Amino acid sequence: MAATIKDVARLAGVSQSSVCRALARPEQVRPDTRERVERAARDLGYYPNRAARGLITGRTCNIGVVLPDLANPFFPSVVKSIQTHARRSDYAVFLSDTDEDPAVEASLIRALAKQVDGFLLCSPRASDEELRALGDELGATSGEPRTPIVVLNRRVSPFPSVTADSADGMRQAIGHLHALGHRRVAYVAGPRASWSNRDRLRGLRSATASYDMELIEAGNVAPTVDGGAAVADLVAASPATAVIAYNDLVALGLLHRFRARDIGVPGRISVVGFDDILLSGLVVPPLTTVAIAKEEIGRRGVELLIDLLDDRRNPNKRENPRPRNERDDRRPLHRRTATQLIVRESTGPARS
Amino acid sequence: MAATIKDVARLAGVSQSSVCRALARPEQVRPDTRERVERAARDLGYYPNRAARGLITGRTCNIGVVLPDLANPFFPSVVKSIQTHARRSDYAVFLSDTDEDPAVEASLIRALAKQVDGFLLCSPRASDEELRALGDELGATSGEPRTPIVVLNRRVSPFPSVTADSADGMRQAIGHLHALGHRRVAYVAGPRASWSNRDRLRGLRSATASYDMELIEAGNVAPTVDGGAAVADLVAASPATAVIAYNDLVALGLLHRFRARDIGVPGRISVVGFDDILLSGLVVPPLTTVAIAKEEIGRRGVELLIDLLDDRRNPNKRENPRPRNERDDRRPLHRRTATQLIVRESTGPARS
DNA sequence: CACGTTCCTGAAAAGGTTTCCAGACTGACC
DNA sequence: GGTCAGTCTGGAAACCTTTTCAGGAACGTG
Numbered sequence: 222m223a224a225t226i227k228d229v230a231r232l233a234g235v236s237q238s239s240v241c242r243a244l245a246r247p248e249q250v251r252p253d254t255r256e257r258v259e260r261a262a263r264d265l266g267y268y269p270n271r272a273a274r275g276l277i278t279g280r281t282c283n284i285g286v287v288l289p290d291l292a293n294p295f296f297p298s299v300v301k302s303i304q305t306h307a308r309r310s311d312y313a314v315f316l317s318d319t320d321e322d323p324a325v326e327a328s329l330i331r332a333l334a335k336q337v338d339g340f341l342l343c344s345p346r347a348s349d350e351e352l353r354a355l356g357d358e359l360g361a362t363s364g365e366p367r368t369p370i371v372v373l374n375r376r377v378s379p380f381p382s383v384t385a386d387s388a389d390g391m392r393q394a395i396g397h398l399h400a401l402g403h404r405r406v407a408y409v410a411g412p413r414a415s416w417s418n419r420d421r422l423r424g425l426r427s428a429t430a431s432y433d434m435e436l437i438e439a440g441n442v443a444p445t446v447d448g449g450a451a452v453a454d455l456v457a458a459s460p461a462t463a464v465i466a467y468n469d470l471v472a473l474g475l476l477h478r479f480r481a482r483d484i485g486v487p488g489r490i491s492v493v494g495f496d497d498i499l500l501s502g503l504v505v506p507p508l509t510t511v512a513i514a515k516e517e518i519g520r521r522g523v524e525l526l527i528d529l530l531d532d533r534r535n536p537n538k539r540e541n542p543r544p545r546n547e548r549d550d551r552r553p554l555h556r557r558t559a560t561q562l563i564v565r566e567s568t569g570p571a572r573s
Numbered sequence: 574m575a576a577t578i579k580d581v582a583r584l585a586g587v588s589q590s591s592v593c594r595a596l597a598r599p600e601q602v603r604p605d606t607r608e609r610v611e612r613a614a615r616d617l618g619y620y621p622n623r624a625a626r627g628l629i630t631g632r633t634c635n636i637g638v639v640l641p642d643l644a645n646p647f648f649p650s651v652v653k654s655i656q657t658h659a660r661r662s663d664y665a666v667f668l669s670d671t672d673e674d675p676a677v678e679a680s681l682i683r684a685l686a687k688q689v690d691g692f693l694l695c696s697p698r699a700s701d702e703e704l705r706a707l708g709d710e711l712g713a714t715s716g717e718p719r720t721p722i723v724v725l726n727r728r729v730s731p732f733p734s735v736t737a738d739s740a741d742g743m744r745q746a747i748g749h750l751h752a753l754g755h756r757r758v759a760y761v762a763g764p765r766a767s768w769s770n771r772d773r774l775r776g777l778r779s780a781t782a783s784y785d786m787e788l789i790e791a792g793n794v795a796p797t798v799d800g801g802a803a804v805a806d807l808v809a810a811s812p813a814t815a816v817i818a819y820n821d822l823v824a825l826g827l828l829h830r831f832r833a834r835d836i837g838v839p840g841r842i843s844v845v846g847f848d849d850i851l852l853s854g855l856v857v858p859p860l861t862t863v864a865i866a867k868e869e870i871g872r873r874g875v876e877l878l879i880d881l882l883d884d885r886r887n888p889n890k891r892e893n894p895r896p897r898n899e900r901d902d903r904r905p906l907h908r909r910t911a912t913q914l915i916v917r918e919s920t921g922p923a924r925s
Numbered sequence: 926c927a928c929g930t931t932c933c934t935g936a937a938a939a940g941g942t943t944t945c946c947a948g949a950c951t952g953a954c955c
Numbered sequence: 956g957g958t959c960a961g962t963c964t965g966g967a968a969a970c971c972t973t974t975t976c977a978g979g980a981a982c983g984t985g
Contacts, residue, residue, distance in 0.1 A: 272688065
């Protein structure tokens, strides 16, 4: 039914090989041949079958993106960026939502492995060990990687990764709160299994310690609006004058509940989010939050992955041929993107 | 490198054919053979190469999802649902964001065509003619469809589609506003090229006409928060006492700007959105909006597409063998999902 | 014991592409 | 004119599966 290379060859009166060459490396055929082939291909609406090509070249020109929950507005932003930059390099994107389930995650990755050249794992929920096992299985970690994996929003050796500098973000947030007179701050933690939660908490602890502030940790909640709403009363009952939420969704949940309870923000308590999702600036009061470079995370992830894929194809010649020191050769590559506190109206002077 | 069927065959001491059978149709081989094969496959970590399989079966078990902008929170909800239900039927999802560009859309579809069994086009931006041409090219419209297309959020013959019942949603919204005493209502239109915009406008006109209300149409804006913010002053200057926005993002833009201008909502003007995205209930005042069954649209889209794919494989035997009348056989299939007005606090009695 | 069935297995072809290798042709140079 | 290099082309193998077809074994029946 669909036009194949054979049809084009017949119509152009040349062999399959010539068609292939004319289309892939035009400088290797005579101009008139090329023209005949191009005409024929156009007339027939010929597009090479990528599956067949992949079979022989070993490249699918697909990358697999796996993430825990598309309903969290943070992820679509990253995916959009991934998409855009992948297309620019002629890669198509396989998307998988795991519904926060590590088991689904693993099986999805395995199933997809043969169809993609590499993976971009956004905030994977599997344990470090599982992830490493998966990596071994895919040959992602061996000398000559087969299906490379780049991890986003999490650091798990030996995979290259792109993360946000949460520690610095927390430092900015705490600095801001401290300047406003806050001395007791609560943290509403996200899922215990989440690496970013641990990372943010770590940054927060160090920041509060250096400012000599008291940190009150409120239980782990689902990273959703409802999760935030659920602990709002708990937070209000605590001695904290400010609260930092695991992410914006949780912060919005807090805000919502505080409003319902008539707890003034920032009069009675200040609220800080994390991520800076689209609508954080639109709620009332507009949410002070630590912005993450979502676009950059997606872009750098794609870059890293494509570099890896290129290296794999020609392992000898490096992009930049200057000699690297041995530490450099023995990666992992980690990329850390800047965070930026956005001060809006949900933070104010501490009540005395 | 990766284990192939040949490796499994060698390890199990059987032929490739037997491996294939043992894995695909276990009842066709002797139990001990099956067991040996399964063991070997497990030991080698063998997963069949889907590309190779697709080459011979003609099925890729992939579906292509194309949408204009992942940053619009409406789409991730639909995609998530698509994803979930596709996986349930063992289909993987190719995702493409066209950035609202019809040209990108067409080229993306063409490029993806060979890698997917069918397409789910969400709110495609191409013209009806382009879409039909694309459909012809893919054989989607011919008697024996090759790469079927299902359109979501738009109706364009001859493709099957799933749409929301905007007309009814608008009727509910207008009924609500009328009951509150509003007689002049503004509509902030979305992109002129958008089918849903035209659909919603059509529904709105008929609704206002039947209630004998005046409809004031404010220019077409981008379906974003900024788009809404941009026309807020215009709307405020009009005699309208209520405004219906093309979608929630636009409505949120209006709300935001009204607040900045100190224009009371709903005191001075009532605002109604469309879509019911996640955060519409969290802003202040919580947005009255027409909810769309996003989950259902995704699900029904997948169902429709998979039915089409099944039909294609065995065109004779139908799911339900009762004779259909000729109108039924000569599809298109259209599915319309219910809409539901969610009354929150952005609507109130008309100012007198 | 011969015959027909049934069940299981292996060989081989097919699917669409790319790549390797060898051959044909051109033109230049001795 | 003969040789050589260089350019272009076609044939065939290879990638990994699935499926078709035919053959072989086991079994039951007449």
